[in-house]
Amino acid sequence: MRLSRYFLPVLKETPAEAQIASHRLMLRAGMIKQAQAGIYSWLPLGYRVLKKIEAIVHEEQARAGHIPMLMPTLQSAELWRESGRYDAYGPEMLRITDRQGRDMLYGPTNEELITDIFRSHVTSYRDLPMTLYHIQWKFRDEVRPRFGVMRGREFYMKDGYNFDVDRDAALHAYNRHMVSYLRTYERMGLKAIPMRADSGPIGGDDTHEFLVLAETGESEVFYDAAITDLTLGSREVDYASEEECRAIVEEWTAPYARTDETHDAALFEAIPEDRRRTSRGIEVGQIFYFGTKYSEAMGATVTNSKGEVVPVHMGSHGIGVSRLVGAIIEASHDDKGIVWPEGVTPFHCGIVNLRQGDAACDAACEEIEAALEAQGLEPLYDDREERAGAKFATMDLIGLPWRITVGPRGIAAGTVELTSRRTGESEEMSLLAAVDRVAEVYRALP
Amino acid sequence: MRLSRYFLPVLKETPAEAQIASHRLMLRAGMIKQAQAGIYSWLPLGYRVLKKIEAIVHEEQARAGHIPMLMPTLQSAELWRESGRYDAYGPEMLRITDRQGRDMLYGPTNEELITDIFRSHVTSYRDLPMTLYHIQWKFRDEVRPRFGVMRGREFYMKDGYNFDVDRDAALHAYNRHMVSYLRTYERMGLKAIPMRADSGPIGGDDTHEFLVLAETGESEVFYDAAITDLTLGSREVDYASEEECRAIVEEWTAPYARTDETHDAALFEAIPEDRRRTSRGIEVGQIFYFGTKYSEAMGATVTNSKGEVVPVHMGSHGIGVSRLVGAIIEASHDDKGIVWPEGVTPFHCGIVNLRQGDAACDAACEEIEAALEAQGLEPLYDDREERAGAKFATMDLIGLPWRITVGPRGIAAGTVELTSRRTGESEEMSLLAAVDRVAEVYRALP
Numbered sequence: 001m002r003l004s005r006y007f008l009p010v011l012k013e014t015p016a017e018a019q020i021a022s023h024r025l026m027l028r029a030g031m032i033k034q035a036q037a038g039i040y041s042w043l044p045l046g047y048r049v050l051k052k053i054e055a056i057v058h059e060e061q062a063r064a065g066h067i068p069m070l071m072p073t074l075q076s077a078e079l080w081r082e083s084g085r086y087d088a089y090g091p092e093m094l095r096i097t098d099r100q101g102r103d104m105l106y107g108p109t110n111e112e113l114i115t116d117i118f119r120s121h122v123t124s125y126r127d128l129p130m131t132l133y134h135i136q137w138k139f140r141d142e143v144r145p146r147f148g149v150m151r152g153r154e155f156y157m158k159d160g161y162n163f164d165v166d167r168d169a170a171l172h173a174y175n176r177h178m179v180s181y182l183r184t185y186e187r188m189g190l191k192a193i194p195m196r197a198d199s200g201p202i203g204g205d206d207t208h209e210f211l212v213l214a215e216t217g218e219s220e221v222f223y224d225a226a227i228t229d230l231t232l233g234s235r236e237v238d239y240a241s242e243e244e245c246r247a248i249v250e251e252w253t254a255p256y257a258r259t260d261e262t263h264d265a266a267l268f269e270a271i272p273e274d275r276r277r278t279s280r281g282i283e284v285g286q287i288f289y290f291g292t293k294y295s296e297a298m299g300a301t302v303t304n305s306k307g308e309v310v311p312v313h314m315g316s317h318g319i320g321v322s323r324l325v326g327a328i329i330e331a332s333h334d335d336k337g338i339v340w341p342e343g344v345t346p347f348h349c350g351i352v353n354l355r356q357g358d359a360a361c362d363a364a365c366e367e368i369e370a371a372l373e374a375q376g377l378e379p380l381y382d383d384r385e386e387r388a389g390a391k392f393a394t395m396d397l398i399g400l401p402w403r404i405t406v407g408p409r410g411i412a413a414g415t416v417e418l419t420s421r422r423t424g425e426s427e428e429m430s431l432l433a434a435v436d437r438v439a440e441v442y443r444a445l446p
Numbered sequence: 447m448r449l450s451r452y453f454l455p456v457l458k459e460t461p462a463e464a465q466i467a468s469h470r471l472m473l474r475a476g477m478i479k480q481a482q483a484g485i486y487s488w489l490p491l492g493y494r495v496l497k498k499i500e501a502i503v504h505e506e507q508a509r510a511g512h513i514p515m516l517m518p519t520l521q522s523a524e525l526w527r528e529s530g531r532y533d534a535y536g537p538e539m540l541r542i543t544d545r546q547g548r549d550m551l552y553g554p555t556n557e558e559l560i561t562d563i564f565r566s567h568v569t570s571y572r573d574l575p576m577t578l579y580h581i582q583w584k585f586r587d588e589v590r591p592r593f594g595v596m597r598g599r600e601f602y603m604k605d606g607y608n609f610d611v612d613r614d615a616a617l618h619a620y621n622r623h624m625v626s627y628l629r630t631y632e633r634m635g636l637k638a639i640p641m642r643a644d645s646g647p648i649g650g651d652d653t654h655e656f657l658v659l660a661e662t663g664e665s666e667v668f669y670d671a672a673i674t675d676l677t678l679g680s681r682e683v684d685y686a687s688e689e690e691c692r693a694i695v696e697e698w699t700a701p702y703a704r705t706d707e708t709h710d711a712a713l714f715e716a717i718p719e720d721r722r723r724t725s726r727g728i729e730v731g732q733i734f735y736f737g738t739k740y741s742e743a744m745g746a747t748v749t750n751s752k753g754e755v756v757p758v759h760m761g762s763h764g765i766g767v768s769r770l771v772g773a774i775i776e777a778s779h780d781d782k783g784i785v786w787p788e789g790v791t792p793f794h795c796g797i798v799n800l801r802q803g804d805a806a807c808d809a810a811c812e813e814i815e816a817a818l819e820a821q822g823l824e825p826l827y828d829d830r831e832e833r834a835g836a837k838f839a840t841m842d843l844i845g846l847p848w849r850i851t852v853g854p855r856g857i858a859a860g861t862v863e864l865t866s867r868r869t870g871e872s873e874e875m876s877l878l879a880a881v882d883r884v885a886e887v888y889r890a891l892p
Contacts, residue, residue: 042516094545098540
C-alpha cells in the first residue's frame with residue numbers, strides 16, 4: 001500500500017477525551033473515530049488490525065474443531081423471556097420496538113438464540129459433541145462508556161457454545177476452549193492469564209477469565225509469578241484428546257491466579273513471597289460451563305446412548321475481538337506510539353523513502369515493496385513528500401514492527417537500513433537481505 | 447470437512463412459509479434458520495457461502511483501489527438530522543432510544559456517517575480521489591419481509607463512497623465502480639445487467655441498478671438481448687484509466703436495458719424485434735453519482751488546485767451481499783436442489799462413500815479428501831452411515847458443483863466416479879485423475 005493513496009488521518013495533538021494510552025493512540029494513529037459515545041468507526045488502519053485478530057480467532061477455532069456460523073445482531077424478546085433473562089438483564093440491554101410494536105433487543109450475547117437453533121435440529125447424542133461459534137457485533141448500553149474500544153457499547157466479539165451429552169463431555173469442551181484460547185492469545189503476542197472468575201449474568205459453575213496484565217486494567221489481579229513463565233510455544237495439541245487438554249489446563253490452573261472477585265487471601269499468602277504478584281488486568285475473554293441452565297429452561301434435550309431424554313450440557317466461551325485491539329496496545333506501546341506484535345500488525349513492514357522523487361531512492365523503494373509482496377507480505381510504503389522526521393514519527397506512531405529506510409547515501413553504497421520498532425535498533429544491509437530478514441521473522445510465527 | 451462432524455440440518459419437507467425457490471432451498475439445505483420475521487441465523491453452510499461472496503467483493507474492491515474500513519451498525523440521529531433524512535426516511539428506518547434517552551437508528555445506509563468522517567479529516571484535493579467502503583449489517587424495517595434473505599430486515603451489504611474534487615473525477619469513480627461490479631458478479635457466476643434506474647431516497651443524477659434475470663424478480667425489466675452476450679472474461683482492466691473504464695461502461699450501456707421504473711416504450715420498440723426481451727429481475731447492486739447533495743448539506747469541502755474551497759463530489763455504490771446468496775440460487779437451481787457456481791460454492795467438491803466402514807472405500811475417500819486439501823480445496827466428505835440414495839439426495843440438495851463417488855466395485859477396478867452437478871454427467875476415472883480434474887476447474891476460475 002502507498003501511503004499517498006491510503007486514508008491514514010494521524011493526529012498531531014492528543015485528543016482530550018482519551019484517558020488511557022490505547023484510546024489515545026488509536027485516535028492519534030487514525031485507527032478509529034468516535035461516531036457517538038461508545039460507538040466507533042474503524043478507519044482503514046484500525047480495520048486491518050481488527051481483521052487480523054478476527055482471522056487468528058477463526059484459525060484457532062477451526063483447529064479446535066469448532067464450527068463457524070453467524071447469528072443476527074437483533075434478537076426477539078420472546079426467547080429471552082423463555083430463559084428469564086429479558087427482565088433480569090437490566091438497562092445494559094438495548095431494547096428496541098419495531099414498526100409492528102414487537103419487542104426486540106440488540107444481542108449482548110447469544111445463549112438463547114443458539115439454544116433455540118440446537119433444539120430445533122438436534123435430537124440425538126450421536127450428533128454430539130458439537131461446538132458452534134460466531135463473531136458478530138454486540139451491544140451493551142454501558143452507562144459510562146469509556147476507554148475507547150475497551151469499554152465501548154457496540155463491540156465485536158467471538159462467542160461459542162458447546163453442546164455435550166453429559167458433564168464430563170462438557171468439561172472436555174471447557175478444557176479444549178481454554179487451550180484454544182491460550183494459543184489464540186499467544187499468537188497475538190499477548191500473555192493472557194486464565195483466572196478463576198465469578199459467572200455474572202451468564203450463570204454457571206466453572207468459569208475462567210483471561211486477563212492481560214496492564215496498569216489500566218479494570219480488575220485487580222493476584223497471581224503466582226510462576227504462571228507468567230508458561231507458554232504453549234509450538235507444542236502440538238490434539239484437541240480431541242481429553243487427557244492432553246486436561247493436562248494443559250492443569251498446568252495453567254495450578255499456580256494461583258485470581259481477580260479481586262474471587263481472591264482468597266489465605267491461598268495467596270501460601271505462595272512463596274518472592275512469587276506473589278499484585279497487578280491490574282484487562283479481561284480479554286471468558287469461558288463458562290453452565291450445564292443445563294439454558295437447556296432445561298428452553299427444552300433443549302437429546303436422547304443419550306441409553307435411550308433416555310436428557311437436557312444437553314452447555315458452556316459458552318467468549319473472546320472480545322474489538323476490545324483486544326485496545327488491550328494489545330495497552331500491553332505494547334511506548335512514548336512514541338504503538339508497538340504491534342508481528343501476529344496482528346496492520347502492515348508487516350514500513351518503507352520510508354528519505355528522498356521522494358530521487359530516481360534511485362524511488363526505484364529501490366518500489367523494488368523493496370515488490371519483493372515483500374512477492375513473499376506474501378503487506379508493506380506500507382510512505383511515498384509522501386514529507387520530511388524524514390515526519391515520516392519516522394508516523395511510522396513510530398502506527399507501530400509497524402519493522403521499517404526499511406531508503407536514503408540516497410545508503411543507496412549509493414548499496415545498502416538500506418532495517419529498524420526494529422520494539423528495540424529501536426537499526427542495521428545496514430543490502431536491500432534483499434533486509435527483505436529476507438523481515439520475511440524470515442514472519443515465516444517463523446506460529 | 448467430515449459431514450458426521452458438521453452441522454448440516456437438512457429438512458425433508460418443504461417449509462410452508464417459503465414462497466420462492468431460494469428461500470425454500472436455503473431452509474431445506476440447512477443454510478439459514480429464521481430468528482424472527484426477516485431476520486436469519488446463518489447456519490454453517492449458509493455462512494460459508496456468505497463469506498465466499500464477501501471475499502469476492504473485497505478482492506474486487508481492492509483491485510479497483512478502494513479502501514476497506516468499517517462503520518458501526520448503530521448511528522446517531524443527529525447526523526441524519528443534518529442531512530434532512532431523519533424525518534424523510536419513513537418507517538423503514540428502525541429508530542432506537544438508548545438508556546440516556548438519545549435518539550439512534552440502525553443504519554440502513556451510511557452517507558451521513560462517511561461524510562462526517564471525511565469532513566473531519568480531509569481538506570485538500572491532494573488527498574483525492576478516495577473511495578472508502580465497508581461491508582456491514584444494515585437494517586430496513588420492511589413492513590412485509592419475505593422471500594428469505596432476498597427481502598429480509600437485517601441484511602449484509604457492501605456500501606462504498608467515492609470522494610472527488612469535481613464532477614469529471616466523480617464520473618470516473620462511477621465508471622470504475624460499474625466495471626468493478628461487472629467483474630464481481632461475473633466471478634459469482636452471475637449475469638447481472640446494469641440498468642438505468644431511479645435514484646430513490648439516496649438522491650442523485652446518475653444511477654444504475656444491476657439486475658439478475660429470474661422469474662421471481664421484483665422488477666419487470668426490458669432489454670436488448672445483445673447485452674447478455676457481453677462478458678469481461680479475463681480482460682485486464684486498468685482501473686486508474688478513465689478511458690478504459692469509460693469504454694467498458696459505454697459497451698455495457700449501449701444496448702437498451704431498463705427496469706419498469708425508467709422504461710421508455712419508444713426506445714424499446716426501436717430495437718429489432720428478435721432482440722427485444724421482457725423478463726423479471728432481482729436487484730443485486732446499485733451505483734449512484736449524487737454530486738454535492740450530502741457534502742453541501744454537511745459542509746464537506748476541499749480546497750481545489752486553484753485554492754478555492756468547494757464541496758466534494760460524491761457517489762455511493764452498494765452490493766447486497768446477503769441478498770446475493772438468494773439471487774444466485776434463484777438463477778441457478780433445479781428440481782433436486784441448488785447448483786452452486788464454482789466461484790461461491792460452500793465446499794469445492796463432495797465425496798460420497800457408498801459403503802462406509804469398508805476398509806478400501808474408507809481409505810480411498812480419505813485419500814481423495816487429503817489430495818483435494820493438498821490442492822488448496824475444501825471437500826465435504828459424507829462419511830455418515832446412510833444409504834446411497836440419501837447421500838446423493840443431500841449432495842444434490844446442497845448443490846456442490848462436483849461430486850466424487852467411491853464404491854466397492856469401482857475401487858476394485860481402481861476407479862471412482864466424477865459427477866458434475868450442473869450437467870448430471872458422470873465419468874469413471876482413477877482417483878487421482880478425478881482430483882486433478884476438479885483442481886483444474888478451480889484453478890481456471892478468474
